[in-house]
Amino acid sequence: MQTLRVALGERAYPIHIGSGLLNAAELFAPHLAQKRVAIVTNEIVAPLYLPRLRHTLRSAGIDTLEIILPDGEEHKNWSTLNEIFEALLAARAERKTTMIALGGGVVGDVTGFAAATYQRGVPYIQVPTTLLAQVDSSVGGKTAINHPRGKNMIGAFYQPRVVVSDMDTLKTLPARELKAGLAEVIKHGAIRDATFFDWLEHNVERLLAGDAEALGHAVLRSCEIKAAIVASDEREEGERALLNFGHTFGHAIETGLGYGTWLHGEAVAAGMALAADLSARLGMLARSDAGRVTSLLARAGLPVAVKGLATNRFRELMSVDKKANDGRLRFILLQGIGSASIRGDVPELSVNQTLEAAAGGA
């Protein structure tokens, strides 16, 4: 097991990465204010991992309330959030009752937001069971639900007490979801670490094959990169925005095609390909480096273009994005592999060219 600490002052927390961690009660117990937890999971993850986590906790004398949500991004909404509140209130969950999110990004985001707002905040623990959740939502405390008008529009910054990433859970992860997780792994290399990007180019097949050692390294390095950025800018007032590389385009794709059509990681992958293309069009990035980004994404089995979204509609969807500022769109662009920056002055013409090229698959 390897342990990383996210340095956020009084809100600092550890991330444990390794095998067999769902059996390790000692990773959970020290963080509980009360011998009672509410485990929130979904109908796919519950049969796979809930019995093991329940057994681990109950053997340590901890009561478990269990809340099982429907699966899918389309359920990341107020109605699901309210199901959690109903269950917590019916069971008389208290301010010291710790919530545990057992599942992927949707479970983590909704559970985290429920924890942030139930009785004005209760402690919570993340147990991410997808690669995407392990490398992305487990670091940084972003919680949210979607709104019909935009993704993640309602939420809070709220940090977990501990993150337990059991690599064994990736063994049952569908190939499509593993690939979606690799999108964020590749993102971390692209924006911050050329050496890691290089390692990914050499190891993408091992990762796709589910090689535990390679996956462990990818999760650890991704969390380290993200943790360093988040520690310097918890509330996304500056540097943290770099983590949104691919997301201005990606969120528009998710909203425009309807939540649930594409996986978040797939939308971000296409978004990164578009952002790399835009970076090259603006002369910031060598066309060959944009090609490396697109090529690595494609080798990871991820989409690098998007059909079915008209340019006008695409632009409109982007303009409600949270990265907008005084009405101007901001883009995270690359100025080299491993180096990103925020640009608020991108000409509309260049954006349109990128959108049209992406729609044409060019």
Added chain:
Amino acid sequence: MQTLRVALGERAYPIHIGSGLLNAAELFAPHLAQKRVAIVTNEIVAPLYLPRLRHTLRSAGIDTLEIILPDGEEHKNWSTLNEIFEALLAARAERKTTMIALGGGVVGDVTGFAAATYQRGVPYIQVPTTLLAQVDSSVGGKTAINHPRGKNMIGAFYQPRVVVSDMDTLKTLPARELKAGLAEVIKHGAIRDATFFDWLEHNVERLLAGDAEALGHAVLRSCEIKAAIVASDEREEGERALLNFGHTFGHAIETGLGYGTWLHGEAVAAGMALAADLSARLGMLARSDAGRVTSLLARAGLPVAVKGLATNRFRELMSVDKKANDGRLRFILLQGIGSASIRGDVPELSVNQTLEAAAGGA
């Protein structure tokens, strides 16, 4: 104008108390990240004070988006919250758009919670226009909506950038609401400041008559007391719970009789009378001091008993209260005028005696 500073480190903020403050753009402008605000108010307050605030801000070159909610505690719910989100999204409000809550406690609580969660948090300013909001919700950052199963069950701790309490707004406040506000003023004296309690006993008629000088003193001293307690315990892990004096009983009364039947301050007044009675039954408080609390509340025109709520139902409602801990009810009790403490070991029999006495009006 008098200014008080709530000391909360990086979340510290000033409270301005005085006359004519709605005309003072210089109290607002320095706190805006963008020359654009979203003013949230309700249908009662809007015709009285929205034109003045709008004029003040627009004269300073600040754009205003205006959101007018229905009036009443029964609208402090998800549906109203979502109306705010809809309006913000439709107007493309951004992360730097500051929200301004213009109104009483309901407007402040809902707007504060909307600000805490819209795009994971935008800045907000409180402009409380009721005595209750000026002495209570303007200090401490508690925001929330109600849930059918309990009051304030969903919310966040989220601090405003500045509070502007214009005493002129109390001139149009209905007498019943002025009295409800006095309940929280009396609470501050009862739990923390015998001298202030004494002053209230000598000045309650001036306050009821709307004497501006007396009201100004009551608001300032209340905010000082609350600010000192909140600064020492922002997230209500210890001392801050003392501010819930009267609230364990009071919330049960509000929920049991249906939101909107009693004003919050009225429920808290009856709750304080019950808590004082319970304190006396337990031998913590002289019966004569319990009598002083009840008598001052009654002189302020506030209820000190509650009919129509069976003892069993009352107990059940109290047990979902946030002050519960490991299934035990905690009560805030007095050990003298100006001195309160938290007790988790109150015998059920004594609680029942208090509830029965209150129901009988004894």
